Amino acid sequence: MVEQIENMLASYKGEKGGLIPMLQKVQQRLGYLSPEAVSQIAKLLNISESEIFGVASFYAQFRFTPSGEHSVKVCLGTACHVRGGVRILETVERELNIVPGGTTQDYKFSLERVACFGCCALAPVMVIDKEVYGRMAPAKAKQILAEY
Amino acid sequence: MDTITLNIDGQEVKARRGMTVLEAAKEVGIYIPTLCYHPSLSPFGACRLCVVEIEKMRGFPTACTTPAAEGMVVHTNTPQLQNLRRNILELLLSEHPHQCLICDRKEHCGPFDICLRHVAVAERCVICPKNGRCELQQVAEWIGIKELTLPYTYKDLPVKRDGPFFDVDYNLCILCGRCVRVCQEVRGVGAIAFTYRGSQAMIGTAFDRPLLEAGCQSCGACVDVCPTGALMERANKWEGLPERQVVTTCPYCGVGCQLKLEIKNGNIIGVTPDLDGPANRGQACAKGRFGIVEFVHHPQRLTSPLIRRDGEFTEASWEEVLELVAGELAKYQGNQFGLISSAKCTNEENYVMQKFGRAVMGTNNIDHCARLCHAPTVAGLATSFGSGAMTNSIREIGDAACILAIGTNTTSAHPVIGLEIIRAVRNGAKLIVANPREVELCRFADIFLRHRPGTNVPLLMGMMRVIVDEGLLDSSFIEQRCENFAAFKDSLSNFDLDFVEKITGTPGELVAEAARMYATYKPATLLYAMGITQHSHGTDNVMATANLAMLTGNIGKPSSGVNPLRGQNNVQGACDMGALPNVYPGYQSVATPAIREKFEAAWGSSLSSIPGLTLTEIFDAAYEGKIKALYIVGENPILSDPNAKHVEEALKRLDFLVVQDIFLSETAQLAHVVLPAVTFAEKDGTFTNTERRVQRVRQAIEPIGDSQPDWQIVCQVAKRLDANGFDFEHPAEIMEEIARLTPSYGGISYERLENGGKIWPCPDREHPGTPILHVGTFARGKGKFIPLEYKPSAELPDEEYPLILTTERSLFQFHTGTMTRKVKGLNILRREELVEMNPQDAQRLGIADGDQVRVLSRRGEVLAKARVTEVSPCGVILMTFHFAENPTNVLTNPALDPVSKIPELKVCAVRVEKLPA
Ligand code: SF4
Ligand code: SF4
Ligand code: SF4
């Protein structure tokens, strides 16, 4: 794995501006930004790991834990927000005991928040893998999660 | 100088070109509120509190980022600006506890006010540790904010206490980013960064790890720049404001950081680095920043004289003990007596001690630990240039175009000089690091030459051969300023790159590349430390660096030169003061009749013309019974000197041993009489740092217990031996005598040092000091090239002892640990001795990280824990000597450099065995 990252990053060596593309490449390959990967990028670019983490954590696209078997996405776009998306997110957070960007200890679920799925009519919306669940309520969300 | 004139609030202001509007306003005392600005940092323009109006400019530029320009008309305090600032501040305060800030009975608030009962966390100023020195308070006060219209959120984050020295309470953070910038920009560490975004945005570490795991070095720089109570030193968090501050010089390393000791109720409660310190400009390291209070106020400090009676120490009065010491010493006048002075003591004390040894005891047997660090520097650079000290000042390093750092782990041993190197690299300088160990600095290096221990001469000669062969030398400099070039050039013929590669283990092409870099990027400066000097051919190594600088004309100019980094706070000064066996103060030879007569006249005593014994020779003489009485001040040779068992035995054979120290060190435990001295915080004096800058040490607190300053103790002993010339009332008087007798200190006086140190040579009262040596002409006239040959280290690995041991320093401990190991937090950062070894060697020996191992040499053995790391090269193990329970110097080789008599502490052959679990 370490070698894999090394090969992948070798082509970027020395290009300090290339941090974001580099992070994207790693995420594409590993599915997330692992501590090992960040440490290697740090050596390559001579930027500290904290700086890299700082940049990466600014963008919603990067995750720092491997994704779970099922990806749970809760919408917090305007429509969903207005109709209680936050409560849905809170419920899921509590149920799974993780925050957005996190993965449960058993690697079963990972959680993300999204801006809009484009099906605002169904707000608030939760999506698990490819399945769209509309008109969510906290109790309903719990139930759905339990079915997985 | 390039000055410009502008108008600020109707006032004519002269400013230097390059200043910002904010700096120009500050210069004339016009206040503009700021929160993200800090004088140590580059402008950030984030908080927008410093907005101003500038005529003919649109909008509201921030004063901290706008350069001052000729003819500018600036308004800093219009109703519109105040409004803007009020809005900005309100926004900030909506996320920062502010009850007290806007409280209308603020002026009447007393210690037991009722609102206190309702709070458990620092959610208002009166219970915030920063109360009274918080910049947010100052700004809110100035803007006069009375109520808040925005809803308030308390972030309710847990206070982090993961480092040993400071607490992190981000509930009080205003995201000004000063901490992030100082850690990245100035310290080159980057342990913290802005993380996440929006309402989650916060200062954090990679993967939200604890600070220390993110690479934090506990320097405290972030604490010092934080405007709020978010980052607070734990030890004095609730002490409140100090009553007064005393600016003094750090007692640890040779950088000479200026520190402000904060005093309350007669105790030191805190230490902050001084922004005006010429060498450190507001920076320090963990030792100086957090490692002083605890050792000064440590319960184990010696508080009373001790006399050994029937093998046990008993407390005694000064009267009794001084009588005893004087009576005993009277029996051993002449060469049966030896004096070991101290690089930790002040100049005045070293002066008094060598005067005591020479004028009262009648011997030149005086030396100190410089023998173990920079004796080759004094000998080597004196031969090449005529003066054995750093040729240039610390500040200049940051402006060099190329830096060659050889045999120095600068960021550990001279942390604040390390910052200067990092500054140079940020400014685009090239950095070449030559070291067997992959030191921290390698992260910033363009070229890393990993040569084998003990192969400095071939490495440097190889570089010089390339420079000569490729015509990169500075011929006109050599012709006009130097001599003996032809002979030197001939000696290069032995050092072709194949040979160099074979001996040093460094690829020839890399050596050539480094040579080209050093020769072409000018000015180039060369820094070195113990990796050059602690060898049986240490003087050769030093002369090789001098050759290289002369070859490329890199000497006698700003930001160039040969710069030995000296280890102890006052090792430069102890040498300057003549705590050496062959010279009086100012390196005036004891063997020169005219000079001796001068001192005989001044001291009213006849003096010996025979140079005395060196440190290592003193112990040999004691071992053989030739020296019978020894007076050791502030040194711990049992841990610091090579072949430590021999030293211990030598001390035990003495008829009379006096040790004067602040703690009962390992050496003091063998003494007949122990005299309690004070620390740097309890006395006045001066230290001379590694750049030759004489700086004040100022008394901050009263002596602890019955302890006394070293100079006072020695003077009293001298007087009891009926000596004249020891009636000093204050160290300032001693400095007057020094100035009279020492040409290079001729212009030094306490009065002149009041506003910052002076760099010697400073021959008279008008002289400003000399940061750059050898300008125009060398101290000895012409610079002398010295032909050199390769001499292997005295003890090389063989079948029985197949590995090389080389010694190093930790950032968090100092020397034999007498001071630093009294500090809990520093012990957390570096707890124990570690034997660093390469994974390949470890694997072959079946050793895993953390295993207990036994290290054996021909002279002894030591147990310690293994640390398997790539940082250590194959075939080499690294150990420090900070820990009495693992006395590394039992192993090291006392083989001496024939010229300077330094022992070979950097190379000896050892074997490592795994201990059964
Ligand atoms: S203590 Fe020093 S190294 Fe640690 S975070 Fe603060 S500035 Fe950075
Ligand atoms: S911790 Fe202090 S210095 Fe750092 S961003 Fe917060 S307020 Fe500023
Ligand atoms: S130990 Fe050296 S670098 Fe650290 S604060 Fe003291 S003088 Fe400065």
Ligand code: FES
């Ligand atoms: S806002 Fe949630 S789907 Fe559009």
Ligand code: FES
């Ligand atoms: S001080 Fe100028 S923007 Fe913060």
